[in-house]
């Protein structure tokens with residue numbers, strides 16, 4: 001593995017950095033609120049217009065045909081510039097790789113450009129009230145309608161991130177109730193404005209309204225909205241969930257930028273402590289200084305592990321179950337990093353949002369609250385540990 005970037009890659013970095021520095025919006029409200037979501041979509045459209053929205057995609061779909069390395073460089077620069085989380089991420093990072101792998105040419109032309117342009121906004125429909133970790137236990141069903149040339153779906157999905165703001169949902173539906181648990185499911189793409197769809201927002205603990213429950217009452221979905229083969233949806237879904245756990249959704253740029261901000265926070269708090277400010281006294285604690293260093297080291301370790309993964313992918317070795325390993329690592333790193341930030345801030349960590357004394361606008365507490373969900377979403381870490389035990393370490397099932 002060569003850790004040096006080429007001159008062309010460094011030129012790509014410089015171009016991305018210059019554009020991002022000139023254009024990144026700062027201080028947007030949370031993308032998990034109605035108002036914030038719309039502003040984030042405006043940003044997404046600006047990215048698309050400048051062809052930075054999906055850099056690694058072919059030009060015909062709105063990309064630059066960039067390599068995986070250049071994509072990683074762009075991600076580093078994106079988060080380094082303090083740019084907001086991508087509200088298009090379910091589409092561009094999760095569904096799109098699955099469409100590239102399993103979609104027909106017609107599906108690629110229909111969905112990829114609209115996704116890149118943030119015209120189609122996608123949410124994920126896996127979880128159901130009795131099927132979270134046990135995804136094979138889904139009950140929402142799709143019944144064949146030969147006359148109409150499609151499927152009629154009924155059931156309920158839950159914990160659908162930003163479902164209340166999106167116009168499309170992808171997910172699994174049971175198409176053969178007689179089949180074994182992991183079979184007889186089909187991957188469908190569903191327009192949320194179709195007759196029979198009801199979307200109900202669900203408030204989150206942090207006050208944002210980002211979740212939704214989605215109900216389907218005899219909703220018609222045409223055959224051209226089936227991704228992959230009928231009844232073979234499990235394999236298609238595994239491609240999507242692997243993207244969520246691994247490379248595409250959690251590129252290291254995000255954690256490296258957070259670790260850099262943590263180091264900067266520590267420096268600022270140390271300077272305050274040195275000037276005798278009692279509010280910053282925690283920054284003088286040597287154990288906390290070590291925690292700051294450890295977070296930075298962990299983020300760098302994740303970056304290096306990702307570079308090794310990309311080397312493997314480029315050389316034709318798929319990530320496979322390694323994405324479960326990285327998922328555990330990034331989610332636990334994110335929690336520790338934010339816990340360290342809160343410890344540095346001491347009592348002032350609780351000042352958030354509109355408090356004029358909130359440090360960094362209260363972003364650390366907000367980030368901490370969200371980090372707590374990392375070990376749960378994208379498949380809980382307990383489940384990922386089972387996967388690592390069985391498929392990476394080859395241990396027997398218990």
Ligand SMILES: Cc1cc2nc3c(=O)[nH]c(=O)nc-3n(C[C@H](O)[C@H](O)[C@H](O)COP(=O)(O)OP(=O)(O)OC[C@H]3O[C@@H](n4cnc5c(N)ncnc54)[C@H](O)[C@@H]3O)c2cc1C
Pocket residue numbers: 123124125126127128130131132133134158159160161162373376377378379380381382383386
């Ligand atoms: C922020 C956030 C965003 C989300 N976004 C989406 C979304 O957009 N779309 C979507 O479909 N879902 C989404 N989810 C739901 C998420 O995928 C589920 O919460 C997750 O898969 C766990 O399912 P569950 O909540 O039903 O918990 P359960 O499956 O009931 O699990 C409860 C506990 O039991 C443990 N457990 C269960 N089975 C086993 C086992 N076999 N071995 C060991 N431990 C086990 C789990 O690890 C967990 O700790 C989101 C969740 C969060 C927190």
